[in-house]
Amino acid sequence: MAEVSTIARPYAKAAFECAAQSKELTEWSSMLALTSIISQTDKVKLLLDNPSQGHASKADTFIELCGEALSDPAKNFIRVLAEHKRLPALAAIALDFETLKASLEQSVDVEVASAFELSDGQQEKLKSALSGRWKKNINLQSKVDPSLIGGVVIRAGDMVIDGSIRGKLSQLAESINS
DSSP, rough: OOOOHHHHHHHHHHHHHHHHTTOOOOHHHHHHHHHHHTTTTTHHHHHHHTTOOOOHHHHHHHHHHHHGGGGHHHHHHHHHHHTTTGGGGHHHHHHHHHHHHHHHTTEEEEEEEEEOOHHHHHHHHHHHHHHHTTTTTTEEHHHOGGOOOOOEEETTTTTTEOOOOHHHHHHHHHHHOO
């Protein structure tokens, strides 16, 4: 069977094109985030894996679980996914959609882990430095990780910048041992 990311990519692109054309990127982003969360619950996973239920029944049940949060085009999207047995790929579709959206908006989601809480001024300095380096808008999310001892670890997509003391000690130990 194909990788989930390979399966998700064309559906994410189709959803993105529909959202961009109708100028509803934010709405589609919210709807896909919701469907991603719902599709990952244990009971829904059982529903989606149940071979005795038809695709139309799965789609209708899934749409009902989402309540009023889905627009008509999003409901149709869910029906198409169900028809092609792709509802389990909703989490990957939502992730790919967000990547396409960020690319269009010239923004990058950045997660910063630090040993201590970063002040607003430190966060702004970091955003400014990263924005200058990557020439994109930075959506910064910070969290505290006391295991770092000091410094920060910056994650943006698949890029990791480890400026933590723990990381530097690991590099030092590796260079001494080799």
